[in-house]
Amino acid sequence: MKFFEDIRFSEKLAQSNTPVILFSETLKSIREWLAEAYADNMPSAQLVKAYTHLMDELITRAWRYHFPELTDELTIAAVGGYGREELHYGSDIDLLILFERKPQDATREQLEIFIRFLWDIHLEVGHSVRSVRECVREARKDVSVITNLMEARFLDGSAMLFESMMEQTSPVKIWPPEKFFEAKLEEQKARHRRYDDTPYKLEPNIKESPGGLRDLHMILWLSRRLTGAADLKQLVSQNILRLEEYRQLVRSRNFLWKVRNGLHLLVGRSEDRLLFDYQRALAKQLHYRDSEDRLAVEQFMRRYYRTVRQISLLNEILIQSFQEKFDEASKQRLVNINPRFRTRGGYLETTDSEVFSNYPSALLEIFLLWQQHPRIKGIRADTIRELRRNLHRINHLFRRDPVNQHLFLEILRQPAGLTNVYRQMNRYGVLGAFIPAYDRISGQMQHDLFHIYTVDEHTMFVVRNLRRLNLAKYRHEFPLASELMAEVI
Template sequence: MPAETTPSAATPFDTSGFRERLRRAQFEDESAFALGADIEQLLSARCQRVEQATAAAFQHVFPESAAVALVATGGFGRGELFPQSDVDLLFLLADNATPLHKSGVEKLLGLLWNLGLAASHATRTVAECVQEARTDISSATALIEARRLAGAEALFQRLLLAITPQQLWSGPAFLEAKHAELKARHARFHDTAFNLEPNVKEGPGALRDVHALLWVALRAFGTADIRQWAELGLCTETDQRLLLQSRALLGSVRYGLHRAAQRKEERLLFDHQRALARMFEAARGLPDNLAVEQFMQGFFRAAGSVRRISERLLLTWAARLDVNAVTAERPLSEPFVVRGERLHSVAAALNPEQSLGAFELLLAEPALAGLAPELEARIAESCAQSAPASWQVSAVAHAFLRILR
């Protein structure tokens, strides 16, 4: 059967109309953002508008083609699109696609450029997608959150069947690769969430750490909805609440940064910190320096929470997925035991003295890799729930002094 051609559309594409609607809607979004609109709703609304324009442009170029599908990937596939972010697209071609289809892709990219949309794209067959995903974890990640926007449904379904966890990147393997990727990324930023000019997307504790959790949870447990994780036993209610709050704050900062810079800027430079402090009204009644300090404290608290929780959850999920996990225990002082290379607790809750005792044991057992994730969570719960006076008793004070020595 001969490959299809790419027919030319009879009706001209309304470039100016779409461009004006996108421009006006973005202006309205930025006004709503300044008034405190929900960041998730803003990102989702922009994504839907861009999807509508992109799908219409595709239908103009490929009115009736079974040889090409338009697929959203990256943040676009995830359903969140920041003001200056690239529109990540995959043009999925059938094996019998012709040069006319490839020239149609170029025409479509030109239409998107005229709409003011910067597209980051790849053009591949299903086999090429699978081959790339087998050897590159970033390509595999882009595919697992892909969404079909228009074009050949059967072709897209072939892709989905070819990239299931049974075919490539099982849940445990995917988690291990993403955890290694996260550690390497953190190392580029000196392994700290508290850089003076942090990167709000890629830095330790930034949005990419949240994305890493979403990707792993989707691949290994079938859901990227943080609101379901506590009910499914993937995290505590406290961690779920902190993750949602921190994601919203980090997303708002990134949105404001794009708005202030009017370009795809991810570094929270000193000049932008002043602009954002004013934007977030941290400056109300305060000198500039104090306003910036207050604004950055909020950012660092969110980034610190995300970094701690992401590391803890990745370790917890890895143990949950490990069918060969070590179960032998070596008892230490009650209620602590060593299991594998980490310190665990057999108690359901800890008092302040026991919480500090865990760190004393880590100092006494330098071969240990650290606290087990569930022990770290219990210590955090103990700190949050204990009355301030309980940390001032002499036994707790002495334990703290022993750690300092």
């Protein structure tokens, strides 16, 4: 991996009349190294960091070749995924070039030559050239711009200019935490709607679908802007993220990174859609093998779906935690429901942290209460955590307990909210714990083009449609089926 550590590269560059060829060949060697390291099963986090740092060296050397004497007047910085040090084989290289004073024509021309040079050596480069003032102006208008700048990473040039830009776009100056939080939350909701609000489709997008890498980035963006945390680990020391949650996120991130790099290598370019035709090849690439009851590709996709469900859930918990910090006034609006539960600001919570351990039936009761009180918005973050920490209490004795069987049937009998509550029971792991057969279909897909969702997601649609038969306003659609449904219920 010693592409730049000895003097040979510098000597070759000094003697070369065709630097494009030298840089192109070096880039090709770097990409070949990445493919070999991936095939040798180098850990994802190590591979992504190493590749990013090699690109840093390549781009910095290209920059210094084109601007040997302007390092105090210009700054080059990495932004986006490159700024986060998360480059994959087919990732775009996003660059920000900063200037203090408006560049002279000769400098602008040299900047154009530099960008063309990067394209000529076969780098996919996105770039912007701005003054610090322009960065601030654009960032005020667009939350995606401030997000990009927030992740900026200095590469070369004037460090003072870079620090000035970071200081003038800090939360103290623009986009205060609550405003940033609201804008990013709306952005995430819109993105989720584009993917039908489900991570369980046949051909998910590793980056953009619910539970994908963007949901993980969302946690990082909010944490950085709201708490100053530079990475996930700092959230643990700030008591925002539990240690086990941190470990789950890292494992999930590393798996998605491995899948994404593998997908890029498979198709030879940037591609984030986990298309049907790629899934079988990726399963083989990741060493999955057919078993008696599951194809290799089904095992691979099951792990994918369970991974994104984990990210999606932790994304929800962290967002809820941040929301609660902003809703100071709502902390006083307590409404007791029974000795075990109350609402705070419209969200369900336990009256103390031992409710689920002292009264395990509350693991089902909480969902029945959610149905019976339509104004409840959801469950508070710490209560979700307590619920998940007590899932082990749902065992064979719990399932056979008449009280719990009655609670589950009462959930089925409620006149409204069944589909939503069933989805949340599945999301939090309660449904699979109470019905082990359901856990076995969770994240299970059938590798054909007919079934466009996982088996558990299809089951949710069946529950929704059966529920529809029992509602008076829909009985005219299928009268006989509605009549039979009424008899069953």
